[in-house]
Amino acid sequence: xxxxxxxxxKEGRVMFSKWKKEQDYYNSAxxxxxxxxxxxxLDNYNNKVRKINEHYRKxxxxxxxxxxxQKKELxxxxxxxxxxxxxxxxxxxxxNKEKRMLERTKQVLRRSSRLVKKEKRSRCPNGTHKNMKxxxxxxxxxxxxxRCPNGTRKNKKTKMCEKK
Numbered sequence: 398x399x400x401x402x403x404x405x406x407k408e409g410r411v412m413f414s415k416w417k418k419e420q421d422y423y424n425s426a427x428x429x430x431x432x433x434x435x436x437x438x439l440d441n442y443n444n445k446v447r448k449i450n451e452h453y454r455k456x457x458x459x460x461x462x463x464x465x466x467q468k469k470e471l472x473x474x475x476x477x478x479x480x481x482x483x484x485x486x487x488x489x490x491x492x493n494k495e496k497r498m499l500e501r502t503k504q505v506l507r508r509s510s511r512l513v514k515k516e517k518r519s520r521c522p523n524g525t526h527k528n529m530k531x532x533x534x535x536x537x538x539x540x541x542x543x544r545c546p547n548g549t550r551k552n553k554k555t556k557m558c559e560k561k
Contacts, residue, residue, distance in 0.1 A: 400457045405464050409457060416453040423449065 400409075422428060423446055432442035521527050521534035528535050545551050545558035552559050 400454070400461055404468075405457065405460045409460050409464075412453065412456060412460065416449075416457075419449055419453075420446070 525534040549558040
């Protein structure tokens, strides 16, 4: 499995760059010549490069595991913190609700005077109307106005029917 350098941070990048520098050094022709034996084999060179690679891979894996553990701890802490915040807000809401309920019970109920004094008004029978001064029903005394015949109209001043 490849090593995620983004995850291991600055320390991992520094270690990775050291590894690459060491690899570049051992890949040079001058160093290879030193490791050649009489027959031209590079077994010692290959063993040395393998050991270097194994060493740095182990170091980077250990660093990666360490960072993963730290990341998991941070996630746990964040979750706990979020849960604590949720619980705190729930408690605050409950307390506020209880305060509001107490305030409501302490308040005197206010009623509109219009609603409190509302009484059903008695109606007058047909053909009568209520006198507002005496509050009694009186007969309607208004005369029914007769219509003017066709071709005439009522004069407003004289109230008589006149031809058009």
